[in-house]
Amino acid sequence: MFRFTVTQKDSCTQARLGHLTTTHGAVTTPAFMPVATQGTVKATTPRELREVGVEMLLANAYHLYLRPGVDLIEQAGGLQRFMGWDGPILTDSGGYQVFSLKDLCRVSEEGVRFRSHLDGSSHFLTPETVVRNQERLGVDIAMVLDECVPGLASYAEAARAAALTSRWAARALAAKTREDQALFAIVQGGVFPDLREQSARDLVALEFPGYAVGGLSVGEDAQVTYQLAAHTVQFLPHSHPRYLMGVGTPEQLVRYVALGFDLFDCVLPTRNARNGTLFTRAGKLNIRRAAYATDPRPVEDGCACYTCQHFSRAYLRHVAVAGEILSARLNTLHNLYFYQQLMRAMREALAADRFAAFARPFLAPHEAQRKEERVWQM
């Protein structure tokens, strides 16, 4: 069922256009997956996700395991059927979630014991149970259980966690039973290039159908993130999909596509939307600002999203200040549309072999950091 083909390579950068085939449909890469942590992309319906151009979602196996539970979703016919989304879904394993609740978890060679953030109940997950849970959820792409260390973790700690993650990856692969689900490995290694290289080599030797780079954007400097991702990606096979987890801003997406990454997920467009922060080609704007109180313009002139086609900044500010649910809805639609348009623009540039020109303004991180608000040409 699972197949990935690089259909075009950029002549100047490492970027590539790809085609991912899964049990629940195809995805053209590079692609951005909105985050449906609890089985819903916050404030949206599946119909709206289709309308803004979303092809694949990310859900979180950890959250769904705790609530409503894997049994319940399996009985409902799998996650797609349960949540009313008929397209591809990738689930994060929960490694990141477990380890971000540091004081509530204890890791051993066998697996990880942790307390639920919902009710304090005790749970034990192993690489095998995590594979099994995701198979029962029936998603298209599952992620291995990994140990994610903080950005400031020591060399020794990062080395130990990366080695454990590799041993867990081998166990996860051995535990797999479903042919219609792909299992991706996750490169760890903290902020240490040699550990990242070792982790990538270990995992590639195990022959996964896809590879993610995890444990980045977890407290380290954005420059460090970029250098580590650039270093790591070269040890991942060109023929396989590469997924950079938890990234990022629009600028970062362009830079990481240029490095050869194919898949991305981030809460940024949806979380920002709920806080009133909207993305435009000219930069971000916070719709709650008094300056927009009487502004008759849409969020972005020429934007074809439902929000921009029907509502003024003045109205969006009103519903935001009034605390209306509609505010989260309309802002989310716009931001997701912006992200999907950006990915589409990158794919079109790749198809026309003009990606380098499109991406150039974003390739130098220093310059990009200096000029935070930049005009997009898409």
Added chain:
Amino acid sequence: MFRFTVTQKDSCTQARLGHLTTTHGAVTTPAFMPVATQGTVKATTPRELREVGVEMLLANAYHLYLRPGVDLIEQAGGLQRFMGWDGPILTDSGGYQVFSLKDLCRVSEEGVRFRSHLDGSSHFLTPETVVRNQERLGVDIAMVLDECVPGLASYAEAARAAALTSRWAARALAAKTREDQALFAIVQGGVFPDLREQSARDLVALEFPGYAVGGLSVGEDAQVTYQLAAHTVQFLPHSHPRYLMGVGTPEQLVRYVALGFDLFDCVLPTRNARNGTLFTRAGKLNIRRAAYATDPRPVEDGCACYTCQHFSRAYLRHVAVAGEILSARLNTLHNLYFYQQLMRAMREALAADRFAAFARPFLAPHEAQRKEERVWQM
């Protein structure tokens, strides 16, 4: 612009089928108006309101006056344009809101001084300014400023308030300047039949294009409400639209249509939705109950709403318990669809001259109260 025609009268009850023409379109009555207090029907978009069959909305001039302000909405091209709803809108004047904040308001012959519930700022509204504000909002039907007394108000207090409301109604009518907006009067008189009759006679003598019955369902017994409404409606002209404010449950809507009321508004379907209470023909259900955790059925078998077509009770319970915005959205869509279907069923029964058979189970308030959960034949 404004025109109302009774197109069919029921042969057994006082119910009638009607056609209301306004500047922003036509409405077939009896009709239920969802409540868009702050310029949005909570958790819905205008597109969705159209999809569930809504033809007219109620918004609140008091809330919009305080935030975002009448100036701003007028500059935006009126309320319809501001909120992206191109159909008819009726605005409540704010009388009910002002007087429900008893300790914050002081009434005089001239008008009412009150403090904003948002920031404590002091405001003074008169019958004339309330007409002017609604004209500037550009809505299709405006309501006069009225004094609404509690259900337990004394005869003397109710008499004084009703008389003041009538004097204010005359001033409101005299203050009108827009031909494309209809102004409705509001019958008051507390729980006293003779005061209700006097109020209705006073207002009808002033020749308004439509009449509302207000000050009901404000703390008095539901049986008393019914008797007062039944008593009052006989003093309102058959040729004019009759609007029963703030009502009600599905059962109440049937009973009041049978009395000859044409227009209704209530927060019940939308507020209940956000609390997880869903309407079905077999009665209400609270989707948060554990009993629904694994229930694969839709809220209502055979229901054609987006929610029932795409989601199980199990999923709706999950998103409700998880506190997801989607819960409020999907529940609201279902409840509004249920209400619109009920109104449609009543209109169809009227057109086919079989309304009495449809309504019979709901006409006796005693029996209806005894059997709270009843099976609808629509």
